[in-house]
Amino acid sequence: MKFALKCSPGQSIPKKGRKVAIIGAGPAGLGAAGYLICKGYDVEIYDKLPEPGGLTIFGIPAWRLPRDNIRAGIKELAELGVVFHNRIKVVGDLDEHNDGDEFAEKKIKLEDIINSFDATLIATGTWKSRELGVPGDKLRGSYLALDFLYRIYAHENGYLPPEAVYKVGNAVAVIGAGLTAVDAALESQMKGAGDVQVMYRRTINEAPAGKAEINRLIQKGIKFIELTNPVEVIGKETVEALKLIKMKLGKPDKSGRPAPEPVPGSEYVVPINNVISATGELPTPPFKDGYAGIKLRHNNSIDVDAKYRTSRKGVFAAGDVATGPSLIGKALATGIKAAGAMEEYLETGNWSQ
Ligand SMILES: Cc1cc2nc3c(=O)[nH]c(=O)nc-3n(C[C@H](O)[C@H](O)[C@H](O)COP(=O)(O)OP(=O)(O)OC[C@H]3O[C@@H](n4cnc5c(N)ncnc54)[C@H](O)[C@@H]3O)c2cc1C
Known part of the structure; x- marks a missing residue:
């Protein structure tokens, strides 16, 4: 995947003498890096993982998205002069554990980065899965989807031993669609x-x-159970069964989709060995609302305007940490748009509307 759309290694690019920091080497951060390096800015990317690429290398199966293609685009960025700092977790006033943190060997304060660079882009994605939030959801054998998946891919990529990958039994319930x-x-x-x-x-x-993805699952022998919701994970120490309640569709909710409503008295129990919560990922800015003058929205995403500017002068945010969970193409596009706004700011110094 080409991240530097407007230049190629070997091309002479006049240097601007201005430094830009990017936190997060997923599609949004890489898209921004490609734009800015081609414009002559010095670009440094910080990421907690041992290799750049974000979810494209550590969250998405290689059979869906071949990693060689992503790696070729990252190699080109390095040849163009982008400096990659891997295994560094950037922290603000919040130091909670998110998926992938175990790879970080060092921590750097976000405020120090902001003060050392002419502009900063935060593109830290959504590295936390929503929990089931029902009794028993912490039993052994109950997993969070991103934690389950990134261990598999980190192992495939040679960064985790096989014993770090979670085991599954014969009967697995995955919650979400x-x-x-x-x-x-x-x-x-x-x-x-x-x-x-x-x-x-x-x-x-x-x-x-x-529908196409769900039908593909069904063709592979995976059951798709509609209109059901977990109410309890049952077991002593490990998962033994799942108690569910049947649902019906009601009037459209805020999302515009019909609201699922529980059918009273319809609870039932299915024996399972594992439950995997795949009910959504949550934005993970490494700080609380207001840190370094940066506002968050109620859903913990970073509050940005149409130019991806945060409430702190010189600090921008793009990708899933600003938009909420989306897709590679959208994250990449917001990174490139944010980089265009960073260029405008660096050229003019203008931060007003
Ligand atoms: C399991 C799964 C499957 C998906 N499959 C598809 C698919 O098939 N097709 C598709 O289009 N989209 C898919 N998506 C969505 C897509 O992967 C994301 O929308 C996209 O990767 C978001 O890009 P991003 O750059 O915003 O964030 P990410 O790709 O998440 O990158 C964020 C980067 O920030 C780093 N980081 C986070 N916090 C810190 C910190 N404090 N300090 C330093 N570094 C930090 C992370 O290590 C990561 O490298 C999938 C998502 C998931 C979870």
Whole structure:
């Protein structure tokens, strides 16, 4: 995947003598880096993982997105002069543990980066899965989808030993119907689970992954159970069963989709060995609302204007940490747009509307 769309290695690019920091080497950060390096800015990218690429290398299966292609684009950025600082977690006033943090060997304060560079872009994505939030969801054998998946891919990439990858039994229930749920179900099947069920509180028509992806699962022998929702994970120390309640569709909710409503008295129990929560990822800015003058929205995403400017002068945010979970193409596009706004700011010094 080409990230430097407007130049190639070997081309002479006049230097601007201005430094830009990017936090997060996913599609948004890489797209911004490609834009800015081609314009002659010095670009340094900080990432907590051992290799750049974000979810494209550590969250998405290689059979869906070949990694060689992403790596070729990153190599080109390095040849153009982008400096990659891997295994560094950038922190603000919040030091909670997110998926992938175990790879970081060093921490750097965000405020120090902001003060050392002429402009900063935050593109830290969504490295936390939403929990099921029902009794028993912390039992052994109950996993969060991104934690489950990134361990598999970090192992494939040679960064984690096989014992760090979570094991699955024969019966696995995956809760959710987005791409993460699809991948968690397929990976469970590939790891030997014989009875994989994807359980969703709405119907296939509302599944965020789309009907085609769900039908592909069904063709592979994975069951898709519509209109059901977990109420309890049952077990002593490890997961033994899942208690669910049947749902029906009501009037459209804020999302515009029909609201799932529980059917009273319809609870039932299915025996399972593992449950995987794939009910969504959450934005992970490494700071609380107001740190370094940067505002967050109620859903923890970074509050940006149409030019991807945060409430702190010289600091921009793009990708899923600003928009909420999206897709590679959208994250890349917001990174490039933010980089255009960074260029405008660096050229004019203008921060007013
Ligand atoms: C399981 C899964 C499957 C998906 N499948 C698809 C798909 O098939 N097609 C598709 O188009 N989209 C898919 N998506 C969505 C897509 O991957 C994302 O929309 C996209 O990667 C977001 O790009 P980003 O740059 O905003 O964030 P990310 O790709 O998440 O990159 C963020 C980077 O920031 C780094 N970081 C985070 N916090 C810090 C910190 N404090 N300090 C330093 N570094 C930090 C992370 O290590 C990471 O490298 C999938 C998402 C998931 C979770």
